[in-house]
Amino acid sequence: MTSLLPTASPTEIFYPSSDGEPVAETYVHLYAMLVTLEVLRQYLEGQQATVLSNQFLYYAQGYPRLRVAPDVMVIFDVAPGGRDYYKIWEEGQVPAVIFEMTSKSTQAQDQVFKRTLYEQLGVREYWLFDPRGEWIDGQLQGYRLHNDTYEPITDGRSDPLKLRLEVDGHLIAFYREDTGEKLLIPGELAQALRTEAQARQDAEARAAESELRAQALEAEVERLRSRLRELGAEEG
The missing domain is CATH 1.10.287 (Helix Hairpins)
Incomplete structure (x- = not known):
C-alpha cells in the first residue's frame, strides 16, 4: 500500500528554532538582555545590520546539533530584521559582536566553551556582563580579536559598534563615540x-x-x- 504522507528527503536536515529551555536564568538577566537588544536595535536602525537575541546560531552546515544561542549578537552587512535562527553559511557573515549575560552557574561555559568558539568563528568582540556581580570584577569584561586570538578590552569601547560601554546597575549603558550621547x-x-x-x-x-x-x-x-x-x- 502506498503511503499518502509526505516523506522527508534523505538529505533534508531540520534546524530547530528553539529547545524549550528558559530564555534567561533570572529576571535580572532577562531584563539586561532585552534592554541591550532594544537599545542596539534602535541604534542600528536603517543600517544593513541585524540584532538578534537568544536565537540559535548555527555554525556548521549539515550539523544541526552544532549551535549556540548568544544572548545578544550583532551582525553587519546582512538584511535588517529578525530571524528565527541564524545560519552563518547562508547569511555569509559571522556576528561582529556578541554579548552574554553571565552568572556564577554559567561562568565555565561562558569563559571557556563560548569564548573559544567565538574566537574560532572570528567574532570580533565578545562581551561578558555579570548583572549581579557574581564573578566578574566590575561586572563587565570584553575581549577583542587580535591576530585570531582574544585579548581583554581595556578601553571600555566597542570598535565595531563605535560605542563606549559602562555599567549602570544591572544594565550596560551605551554612549556614542561621536557625540558622547547616551543611548x-x-x-x-x-x-x-x-x-x-x-x-x-x-x-x-x-x-x-x-x-x-x-x-x-x-x-x-x-x-x-x-x-x-x-x-x-x-x-x-
Missing part, C-alpha cells in the same frame, strides 16, 4: 518623549498667550486712535 533605554526614551511633548505643548500655550496679548494690545491701540479721532472732531 536611551526604553523607559528613558519614553520619558524623553513625554518631556518633549510637554515642552512642545508649553511652547504652543505660550505662543497662544502671546498672540492673545498682541491682539489685546492691538485692540487697545485702535481704541485710543478712535478716541483721538473723536476728540479731534469735537475740537473742530
